[in-house]
Structure formats: structure tokens, C-alpha cells
Amino acid sequence: DAGITQSPRYKITETGRQVTLMCHQTWSHSYMFWYRQDLGHGLRLIYYSAAADITDKGEVPDGYVVSRSKTENFPLTLESATRSQTSVYFCASSPQSGISTDTQYFGPGTRLTVL
Amino acid sequence: DQQVKQNSPSLSVQEGRISILNCDYTNSMFDYFLWYKKYPAEGPTFLISISSIKDKNEDGRFTVFLNKSAKHLSLHIVPSQPGDSAVYFCAAMWSNTGKLIFGQGTTLQVKP
Numbered sequence: 001d002a003g004i005t006q007s008p009r010y011k012i013t014e015t016g017r018q019v020t021l022m023c024h025q026t027w028s029h030s031y032m033f034w035y036r037q038d039l040g041h042g043l044r045l046i047y048y049s050a051a052a053d054i055t056d057k058g059e060v061p062d063g064y065v066v067s068r069s070k071t072e073n074f075p076l077t078l079e080s081a082t083r084s085q086t087s088v089y090f091c092a093s094s095p096q097s098g099i100s101t102d103t104q105y106f107g108p109g110t111r112l113t114v115l
Numbered sequence: 116d117q118q119v120k121q122n123s124p125s126l127s128v129q130e131g132r133i134s135i136l137n138c139d140y141t142n143s144m145f146d147y148f149l150w151y152k153k154y155p156a157e158g159p160t161f162l163i164s165i166s167s168i169k170d171k172n173e174d175g176r177f178t179v180f181l182n183k184s185a186k187h188l189s190l191h192i193v194p195s196q197p198g199d200s201a202v203y204f205c206a207a208m209w210s211n212t213g214k215l216i217f218g219q220g221t222t223l224q225v226k227p
Contacts, residue, residue: 004158031213042121042204042217043159050213058214090158094213103149103208104215106158 003027006091006107014115019078021110023091031094032074033104034058034066036087043090049074081114088112118142119207121218129226134192136221138205141186146210150179150190153202153220162203163190195225 004025013019023032030051035043035058045058047066055066063085065077074093078085088111092104120139128134138148146167151159165172165179165188172179178191192199205218 033214035217040219042119042219043215044217045214048214059216092158096213103147103161103164103213106151106160108156108158 004091004093004105004107006089006110008110009108010111012113012115013081015081015083017081019081019112021076021078021089021091021112023074023076023107025072025074025091025093025105027093027095027105028071029093029095029105030071031096031104032068033092033094034064034074034076035090035092036060036085037090037109038087046076046089078112081112083114086112086114116141117219119205119216119218121203121205121221123221124219125222125224127224127226128195130197131194134190134195134199134223134225136190136192136203136205136223138188138190138218139186140188140207142207143183143186144209145207145216147208148179148181148188149206149208149215150177151204151206151217153204159204192223195223197225197227199223200225 007022033048034046049055049068091107094104149164150162152162153159181188202220204220206215
């Protein structure tokens, strides 16, 4: 399917386990982003990537790892999940930064629960 | 410290009336401001934006106003429709990074 997809849509895991959330986009957008949405905080940027093999931290990167070996994929890994990482995670992509203000296109989200 | 704030968690209006959603920011270096709309179990979708050099942008029923001296922007929806019921996020951007800073969101309910 064209667009941006996330998998899984729902995940329950236990404290201390490693979890990887997948994000795939078919537009060949340069930029990709990971956000978490929590009540009272809106969406907070975890990591972003300007191109394959280029990643950078956002507002709340602690406890997360990202990689981007291919333009279309941007997986997010929780190396040792904690309860505070229970959240809804959104992936987004953008054709470019700068003057393109139609900006980011979001996936449907992954609801992660850490027990 | 939150750089983009939406101080009203919720808003309820009657169908056909005007909805006004507000947003405040602290960093005067933001280049663009955007509004996103989010339905339950879906990702946010882009609604409308405004450059920091403008004070108004209109798109159909949606108008965004920017008051730079007050570091305040607002989204007006006229007339409001039940399908507009959603969570609205205000966001600010530095254009050289493409990064968005979001507010907490305001839940709009439009009653038939």
C-alpha cells in the first residue's frame, strides 16, 4: 500500500524486554520522525532522520535507538522497555525540511503497553 | 519547558457556530506554525499553516491568525461541523530543521 505504515499497531510487552517498532514509507521522503503521544504532553519528538544513515536526537531520546539503513524504513527500538515508555508512537515522513510547510505525514500509530 | 502551549484541553461548540482554538509559544525564532487534526486511532493530518511573516492564512472554513507580538496564534473554524470533532494540535517549526514542536492538543466537540 502506498503511504506510511507502522507495525505492529498494538503491542504489549514486559519491563526489560527489547521491542522494535517498524515504520515504512513508500514516497521516498528524505525525512522521517518518531514521536510519542502522552496525555498532557501532546506529541514529543524522539528521533529524526534527514536521510539514510543520518539520524539525530529529538526532545526525549533516552531509552530509544534508531537506525536508517534504507530510505523507506525507520525502525525504533526500545532496548530495555520501562513502564514510562507506555505510550502511542507515531512515525512521520516529510519530503524535505525548509519551506515545504505541508510538512509531515503521519502513520496510524502503534499503541505500546509495558507491564 | 514547553515551547508551544495549548491551555484549553477541550472546547465544545454548537454546529454552525465558530470554533476558536488557541495556541501560545515562547520562542520567537519559529519560522512556521501549523495546525494538525487527529481522529481517534489515526495519525495526525495536516490542516493549515502560516509563515511567521504573515498574520493570517485562510483555507475554506479554516483561518489561522498569528499575533507575533503576543506570541499567540489561533485557529478559527466557521461554520463548525460535527465532522470537525477531533483533537487539534498546534505546532511550530524551525524551517532549517524540519522539526516540529507540538502543543498538548485541544479536543473539539461540535454538537449537532
